[in-house]
Amino acid sequence: MTQWHFFVNLKGMKNELAKIYDSSLFEDSIYDKWEKSGFFNPDNLDLPESAPTYTIILPPPNITAKLHMGHSAMLAIEDLMVRYHRQNGYRALWLPGTDHAAIATQNMVEKKIMAETGKTRHDLGREAFLIEVDKYIREIQATILNQTRKMGASLDWSRLAFTLDEKRQEAVKKMFLDMYAEGVIYRGERIVNWCPRCQSTLADDEVEYKEQTAQLYTFKYSADFPIAISTTRPETKLGDTAVAVNPKDERYKQYIGQEIAAEFCGQPLKLKIIGDYKVEMDFGTGALGVTPAHSTVDWQMAEANNLEIVKVINEEGEIRDGFGGFTGLSSLAAREKIVAELKAAGLMIKEEEIVNNLSCCYRCGSVIEPLPSRQWFISVDKPLARLQGKSLKEAALAVATEDKIKFLPDRFGKRYRDWMENLHDWCISRQIWFGHSIPAWYKGEEVYVGKEAPEGEGWLPDNDTLDTWFSSGMWTFSTLGWPDNFQNGVKTGDLARFHPTQVLETGYEILTLWVSRMVMMSMFALGEVPFETVYLHGTILDKAGKKMSKSKGNGVDPLEVIAKYGADAVRLSLLMGATPGNDARYNEEKVESKRNFINKLWNISRFILSDLDEASLGTSVEVVPAAATLADRWILGELMATRRTVDAAIRNFEFSNAADDLYDFTWNKLADWYLEAAKIEKDKAPILIYILKNLLIMWHPFIPYVTEVIWSSFNDDLLMTQQWPALKETDKIPDGDKFKFICEAIAAIRNGRSENKIEPARKVKAVVVGTGASLLSEQAALICGLRTGVESVEISETAPIEAAIKVVIGKTEIYLLGAIDPEKEKIRLEKEKDNLLKLISGLSARLDNEEFVSRAPAAVVQVEKDKLARYQAELSNINEALRA
Numbered sequence: 001m002t003q004w005h006f007f008v009n010l011k012g013m014k015n016e017l018a019k020i021y022d023s024s025l026f027e028d029s030i031y032d033k034w035e036k037s038g039f040f041n042p043d044n045l046d047l048p049e050s051a052p053t054y055t056i057i058l059p060p061p062n063i064t065a066k067l068h069m070g071h072s073a074m075l076a077i078e079d080l081m082v083r084y085h086r087q088n089g090y091r092a093l094w095l096p097g098t099d100h101a102a103i104a105t106q107n108m109v110e111k112k113i114m115a116e117t118g119k120t121r122h123d124l125g126r127e128a129f130l131i132e133v134d135k136y137i138r139e140i141q142a143t144i145l146n147q148t149r150k151m152g153a154s155l156d157w158s159r160l161a162f163t164l165d166e167k168r169q170e171a172v173k174k175m176f177l178d179m180y181a182e183g184v185i186y187r188g189e190r191i192v193n194w195c196p197r198c199q200s201t202l203a204d205d206e207v208e209y210k211e212q213t214a215q216l217y218t219f220k221y222s223a224d225f226p227i228a229i230s231t232t233r234p235e236t237k238l239g240d241t242a243v244a245v246n247p248k249d250e251r252y253k254q255y256i257g258q259e260i261a262a263e264f265c266g267q268p269l270k271l272k273i274i275g276d277y278k279v280e281m282d283f284g285t286g287a288l289g290v291t292p293a294h295s296t297v298d299w300q301m302a303e304a305n306n307l308e309i310v311k312v313i314n315e316e317g318e319i320r321d322g323f324g325g326f327t328g329l330s331s332l333a334a335r336e337k338i339v340a341e342l343k344a345a346g347l348m349i350k351e352e353e354i355v356n357n358l359s360c361c362y363r364c365g366s367v368i369e370p371l372p373s374r375q376w377f378i379s380v381d382k383p384l385a386r387l388q389g390k391s392l393k394e395a396a397l398a399v400a401t402e403d404k405i406k407f408l409p410d411r412f413g414k415r416y417r418d419w420m421e422n423l424h425d426w427c428i429s430r431q432i433w434f435g436h437s438i439p440a441w442y443k444g445e446e447v448y449v450g451k452e453a454p455e456g457e458g459w460l461p462d463n464d465t466l467d468t469w470f471s472s473g474m475w476t477f478s479t480l481g482w483p484d485n486f487q488n489g490v491k492t493g494d495l496a497r498f499h500p501t502q503v504l505e506t507g508y509e510i511l512t513l514w515v516s517r518m519v520m521m522s523m524f525a526l527g528e529v530p531f532e533t534v535y536l537h538g539t540i541l542d543k544a545g546k547k548m549s550k551s552k553g554n555g556v557d558p559l560e561v562i563a564k565y566g567a568d569a570v571r572l573s574l575l576m577g578a579t580p581g582n583d584a585r586y587n588e589e590k591v592e593s594k595r596n597f598i599n600k601l602w603n604i605s606r607f608i609l610s611d612l613d614e615a616s617l618g619t620s621v622e623v624v625p626a627a628a629t630l631a632d633r634w635i636l637g638e639l640m641a642t643r644r645t646v647d648a649a650i651r652n653f654e655f656s657n658a659a660d661d662l663y664d665f666t667w668n669k670l671a672d673w674y675l676e677a678a679k680i681e682k683d684k685a686p687i688l689i690y691i692l693k694n695l696l697i698m699w700h701p702f703i704p705y706v707t708e709v710i711w712s713s714f715n716d717d718l719l720m721t722q723q724w725p726a727l728k729e730t731d732k733i734p735d736g737d738k739f740k741f742i743c744e745a746i747a748a749i750r751n752g753r754s755e756n757k758i759e760p761a762r763k764v765k766a767v768v769v770g771t772g773a774s775l776l777s778e779q780a781a782l783i784c785g786l787r788t789g790v791e792s793v794e795i796s797e798t799a800p801i802e803a804a805i806k807v808v809i810g811k812t813e814i815y816l817l818g819a820i821d822p823e824k825e826k827i828r829l830e831k832e833k834d835n836l837l838k839l840i841s842g843l844s845a846r847l848d849n850e851e852f853v854s855r856a857p858a859a860v861v862q863v864e865k866d867k868l869a870r871y872q873a874e875l876s877n878i879n880e881a882l883r884a
């Protein structure tokens with residue numbers, strides 16, 4: 001007997017139930033039981049061949065650090081979707097993995113080694129360094145996988161993948177070769193974003209921009225040069241090969257086409273004057289020094305005008321050889337020297353402060369140097385036969401414009417399209433050691449691309465590695481057996497069964513970095529979308545709405561919170577109140593309140609299971625039990641309605657709404673009303689067990705542990721694979737209006753008592769008048785039994801004359817007799833009588849006054865007469881009450 005077989009003795013013995021659900025006693029053993037069942041793997045599910053598939057590939061967490069609350073939220077959402085579909089007859093696959101995160105991991109390990117030994121990776125050498133990386137990632141990976149299990153994630157561990165494992169290396173190599181063969185991958189010299197610290201190129205979206213104030217210098221290259229230019233980086237002007245002006249500019253147009261020599265700080269320049277309509281005439285001097293080697297825009301001008309390219313800055317961020325006294329200086333030092341020389345020569349015209357954006361490395365914050373470099377690129381504009389003449393960019397755009405991929409929330413569809421439309425060729429080579437190697441070899445200017453090193457002497461391998469997004473871009477299909485499962489354009493095995501996947505659930509911040517690349521890679525390799533829906537979750541912020549981070553110390557370790565409140569409470573707190581695309585705040589009070597709810601569910605179950613016979617346990621979840629009372633009809637109707645709304649909400653990705661509906665049913669309807677009514681009406685076992693089974697099934701995707709524990713206590717099979725009862729469109733929802741009316745009456749009575757400060761112990765008699773009177777009198781047992789303090793319910797044609805509290809529900813009035821202390825009431829009535837007598841005497845005097853009666857308009861006199869009659873009627877009521 002396992003430790004969670006703790007309650008419900010079916011043979012009639014009194015049950016001993018734990019009063020409070022202690023998650024720490026159950027979670028690990030339940031997870032173990034799930035895993036051992038084999039049902040995380042869809043191949044083991046007992047399903048007909050025709051069963052639809054439902055696939056989510058887990059966005060692989062970077063193996064740079066253990067998981068944080070944001071990952072927990074992601075796991076909660078994805079597990080919910082997968083469990084729901086598994087319970088609905090789908091062949092549900094949720095495939096786990098981790099990402100080697102090339103540059104991020106390398107930087108992390110570099111920092112670690114530096115802190116521990118003071119050595120750089122170059123001190124260690126490539127091989128020793130990679131051994132250190134391997135040690136580091138093994139440790140982190142174990143932590144990540146443990147954290148993932150603790151959240152209750154029903155992932156198919158038999159398909160666990162890593163972006164840099166052997167199978168993924170094979171896939172990446174194949175992809176590279178295929179793309180190279182079709183000319184999509186090419187090698188070329190381009191301006192790249194170079195980080196002198198990381199010694200690597202960065203993708204455009206790996207560059208961060210920081211606003212800064214900078215000096216804008218306006219000067220002439222030399223005294224005899226006819227045009228002045230402005231720049232914030234005078235040191236790069238050592239590599240200028242042209243000056244661009246607007247062809248409409250009267251000041252300069254006579255120079256266009258000329259080549260003018262200049263001596264710039266002792267260095268000879270040959271500057272061609274070119275016309276370009278993009279040059280703004282009113283910015284600076286209206287003339288631009290063109291530096292093809294250190295600016296993307298200038299590089300394009302150089303290509304268009306056939307300009308010479310002079311490299312000034314090297315990979316270390318220093319001035320290259322051949323620039324006299326500037327050679328070897330850092331770019332900053334060179335800038336200062338040039339500014340000083342220009343001033344000394346009287347060439348500096350103006351210095352002013354401007355605000356501009358500084359490009360920085362997203363990994364280390366160093367200033368980016370745009371440098372020309374020979375790199376591997378993916379062409380996004382090359383038309384491809386396999387894509388019916390579309391380029392990668394066009395194919396990836398088409399899937400969004402043709403709604404082949406749905407974005408949630410849909411504003412991100414626009415962001416995706418905007419980004420795609422502005423996409424340039426993707427530089428995929430990185431000058432770092434940790435990552436997928438590039439299958440290329442060089443001998444002089446000869447290049448060989450292939451699976452293995454070429455035959456013959458003297459071939460040197462490419463020392464670079466691939467951009468990390470290259471391998472993670474292939475994640476949906478490299479994990480499903482591509483390329484082995486794709487022969488002659490036909491999918492087989494896992495790839496045939498599970499691709500395209502149904503949902504990609506990930507953070508909106510990697511929409512462009514990752515999601516867009518997955519689309520391009522999948523379109524290229526398979527000609528199909530990688531997923532049907534992209535659900536983008538927001539960021540989990542701290543209580544104050546700030547981003548959680550290690551350095552700020554406001555991060556939360558999911559394992560600690562799970563240890564304190566249980567994984568279910570953590571999951572529910574992250575699911576309720578969360579909507580796609582919006583950031584959400586985390587706070588511990590919320591987790592605590594969800595833990596309290598879980599205890600409520602536990603206690604509800606305890607109550608239902610405490611009084612059961614064996615026959616009721618077999619109650620089917622498919623067949624709605626017969627309703628004997630109004631309460632039965634009502635709760636069965638509410639349950640059916642809840643099933644419908646929960647089902648619809650989950651299918652619409654409105655998980656928070658689904659949880660709200662379930663929560664409302666469980667606490668406000670079932671616990672607060674029906675269970676109370678059941679205690680009075682008795683003999684509800686079949687209905688109660690039917691409701692409990694339904695509830696556990698529906699709550700399972702949200703809070704899988706506690707529901708499985710409760711289920712296991714009276715069932716032999718697993719709740720995890722228990723099918724949701726089919727609800728037919730034609731199933732009529734029973735009418736619960738009459739019970740609802742009784743609940744309203746009870747709530748109104750309770751309210752009336754509390755407003756009038758009636759002591760709880762005081763018993764009252766209810767006299768009911770009006771349309772609902774007979775129903776209330778028929779259901780007197782409920783009204784008396786449900787904490788109203790009502791002893792009896794009596795129907796009356798008219799309102800009773802005694803002092804009473806009156807409550808009204810629609811056209812029904814309820815008078816609570818005996819609620820009020822007769823002595824106090826007498827005093828109150830005497831006071832009111834005095835008041836009325838005064839009013840009556842005043843009015844009577846007025847109406848007796850003949851002058852008033854004759855002069856005032858008849859209508860006014862009538863109003864006064866009516867008033868008097870009303871006062872007199874009230875007085876006689878009070879007199880009667882006083883006599884009573």
Ligand SMILES: [Zn+2]
Pocket residue numbers: 195196197198199361362363364365366
């Ligand atoms: Zn860097």
